[in-house]
Amino acid sequence: MRYTGKKELLFEQITLQDGRRVEELSQLASSVVKEVFDPMIGAEQNDYMIHLFQTVPAIKGQLENGYTYYMVKDASGDVGFLAFYPRDGMLYLSKFYLKSSARGRGYAGRMFDFVKEKAVEAGYGKIFLNVNKKNPAAAVYRHMGFQLLREEKNDIGNGFYMDDYVFLYQI
Template identity: 40%
Template sequence: MTIMFSQVSDMQQIEQVAALASDIWHEYYITLITREQITYMVDKYQSVPAIEQQIQSEGYTYYLMQNGSTPVGYLAFKQEDGKMFLSKFYVAQEHRGKGYASKADAFLEQLCAESGLSRIWLTVNRDNRSSIAVYEKKGFRKVREQVADIGSGFVMDDFVMEKELVPQSV
């Protein structure tokens, strides 16, 4: 398995991420939230215009994860307060359980080390047991719970998880 992380920088890549997002969200989240909320969240946060806005003016960096030329997932993050906020990390269904989370975790830790960031934090749906288990295995711990109103009568009911990074010795 040769995983490559390609920074998303052009419209073709943004469209690829948006298509991946729609497929993954509609497949994965149907057991956790309603179809209406999935559609709303994909349109609001993972559509081409939303991703473009996040990259151009909200400080997010997106990476497409590929095995050779095959897209297997994507991630997005931004730096804030000396930490990395991992906003999005998704792997397509047919590629789960193949070690991509470990590769992504190592990649993110390397980026944090290069940028002098001390922690990675994220939010995860509190009923998303499989993802929570993966994050815990990677060293994340639950630090609090939060309910965020995202509009149109929908909320995100999440755990905030955080991983403290061990400083790299020089």
């Protein structure tokens, strides 16, 4: 845990042993993801995806399979979360979310600086991520220096697809 940068943020790593924090992460993730994606992809698909990716068992499974999760806190408490893992010789940024009340404060930039630090520490020169084609956050990633690598449509089951851009950042 540490506060860093101009925008006093704390990055708290969440591990399998942190049962209570995993539950709090799941609750935060579910509420933020619901707020962001219900209008974008519909509640039915979003609820399905939350079940696949943001429940306590899903997060525990991800932690067991190499994901690194961090809760992001400011003076008011938990304001966001992020997760990444090694994939294809790069760092894959799987989760990068802020509560709506914490947006517009420069936190996303500080969070991304933190991710870049972690990538360098782990020996990675590239970071990549998927973002829904309808997600306004795509403009934020471009602003941070990500370049469009490709588009992809992934079947996630139950008749649902993730229709994404894949962005790449070279450190």
